[in-house]
Amino acid sequence: MARRSDHSRDELREMALNAAEDIVAKEGYFALSTRRVATAIGYTVGTLYLVFRNFDDLILQINARTLDALSARLARAEGEPEGVARVLALGRAYLGFATERPRLWRMVFEHRMAAGAPLPDWYGEKVARLFGVVENALRPVLQDRPDPELMTAARVIWSGVHGICLLEVTERLEAVGSPPGAALVESLIVQYLRGLRASA
Amino acid sequence: MARRSDHSRDELREMALNAAEDIVAKEGYFALSTRRVATAIGYTVGTLYLVFRNFDDLILQINARTLDALSARLARAEGEPEGVARVLALGRAYLGFATERPRLWRMVFEHRMAAGAPLPDWYGEKVARLFGVVENALRPVLQDRPDPELMTAARVIWSGVHGICLLEVTERLEAVGSPPGAALVESLIVQYLRGLRASA
């Protein structure tokens, strides 16, 4: 052993991320470990540290891919006609993504950096881009409104849809005997926007 | 050693839960371990297993206390005059609780049972009771509406407020340059209810 060079650094990285994604998708965040990923790709743990800074970094890289996939999904909703319909399509797309990949989606929001370590800039930028998509869809709906109100509305709808997805994905909705998430997303967006447009 | 009987089972339980709460409150979910709790109360790990079924059970017991504290906090908001004001008070109380005890609050929603093990009944009942508080506050506001609509509204508002708390507590709001959570909670509740009442 030692000095195998069966795979380039990039290939190693790709293999590790795929294996890790697989574990999370099938068994969830807490089943993920460096040792399992190493075994899955046929290397020892030590090798992973040649490719990732540490476990946090590995998780962050998976989350980055999840965020990119989510972006791609939301981009499809941007084909909808401008207006409330497009905002609704975004909400449904978000819910669809969350319910189809519940474990990867949850990891994005549950992972916490080791105390003190801030999220890297490129990560914050990916999140900001998602907010931007919602703001853009909202602009035509609230075109006569001041900018801060648009920002507030985008965040209310975003976090509202996010909260609904969470309760749906963690099965806290059905536990309490509830309409399906899609109905809640629709009610939230339609009524909230109606209220906003009806107000002064 | 062995056979100390310095403390009754109940005292042991109480001491362990207090120590564990302290660790979570100060350092978060991931700093919690059976060994740390044991050390903090001056016993060995083995002793904890005389009082808790396992680590999951210990966490569940802490979460139960957090849910009770949350219930108590929301109960105070029930003193507000009936109507939108009371719903708003509930939303603010929820946000207040989440921001004051961010780490304990998060643990309630992030903890997952070991694969397959369902949440115990008494736990589901505590959550259902919280939903009930929101439904009750909403009833006078939507008194002319059919029951399913009330349920939907309660869940939309609950998960919306929850989502706002999450983004606030995990600092994903300020990262993206946002109005404070309280403004979002108010916008959500006021405009959503306005929309609902304006509709047919």
Next chain:
DNA sequence: ACCTGAACACCGTTCAAGT
């Protein structure tokens, strides 16, 4: 240069053995 294998300091959980 690349990768291993063993070490270190941790985990949750169990249970024979001591008092």
Next chain:
DNA sequence: ACCTGAACACCGTTCAAGT
């Protein structure tokens, strides 16, 4: 009866040593 202490099978991380 009550609690310990050691064991077991795991962790993340590091790094001297092998090829």
